[in-house]
Amino acid sequence: MNSAVTTNNTVKAPSATHPYGDKRFKMLEATIKRYQYQQDALIEILHKAQELFGYLEKDVLIYVAHHLKLPPSRVYGVATFYHLFSLAPSGVHTCVVCTGTACYVKGAQAILANLEKSIHIHASETSANGQISLLTARCLGACGIAPAVVFDSTVLGHQTPESVGNRIKGWLQDGSS
Numbered sequence: 652m653n654s655a656v657t658t659n660n661t662v663k664a665p666s667a668t669h670p671y672g673d674k675r676f677k678m679l680e681a682t683i684k685r686y687q688y689q690q691d692a693l694i695e696i697l698h699k700a701q702e703l704f705g706y707l708e709k710d711v712l713i714y715v716a717h718h719l720k721l722p723p724s725r726v727y728g729v730a731t732f733y734h735l736f737s738l739a740p741s742g743v744h745t746c747v748v749c750t751g752t753a754c755y756v757k758g759a760q761a762i763l764a765n766l767e768k769s770i771h772i773h774a775s776e777t778s779a780n781g782q783i784s785l786l787t788a789r790c791l792g793a794c795g796i797a798p799a800v801v802f803d804s805t806v807l808g809h810q811t812p813e814s815v816g817n818r819i820k821g822w823l824q825d826g827s828s
């Protein structure tokens with residue numbers, strides 16, 4: 652998939668209008684295929700989706716509903732029923748650190764540890780001022796630019812604890828991005 656990887660290793664993230672340009676949707680599709688598009692695999696598929704995206708945004712739920720030929724209301728209903736699924740990060744901004752194998756090998760743990768220390772929260776939590784939700788995901792489909800981190804809707808590669816710290820500094824101070 653030749654999504655827009657620019658020279659500074661930025662991958663344009665999915666927009667609401669073109670969500671399927673995101674490699675994670677391809678990976679989700681592979682999972683759906685593995686379950687042979689079976690509707691009774693909905694929970695397993697939503698698990699995978701949450702693993703990939705950090706939370707179940709609307710585009711993801713619609714994508715799953717479409718591929719399983721289920722009414723979106725049914726998928727939404729299941730996603731809201733189970734407490735282990737989150738439909739939205741509660742912070743104003745979202746920082747998703749990929750902890751998949753390639754990113755792990757290239758230092759994702761150090762990035763995560765540094766973030767947890769500077770924001771004073773753990774993964775899956777939101778900062779006290781409500782500005783940042785810190786999430787993890789298992790492979791964003793951008794292993795070539797590992798370690799990768801998603802800042803709101805932008806995937807950046809070759810990240811370091813310092814580059815990530817600088818990026819979120821503004822979010823912590825005043826909520827500007």
Ligand code: FES
Pocket residue numbers: 749750751752753754755789790791792793794795797798799
């Ligand atoms: S393991 Fe992080 S992008 Fe694939």
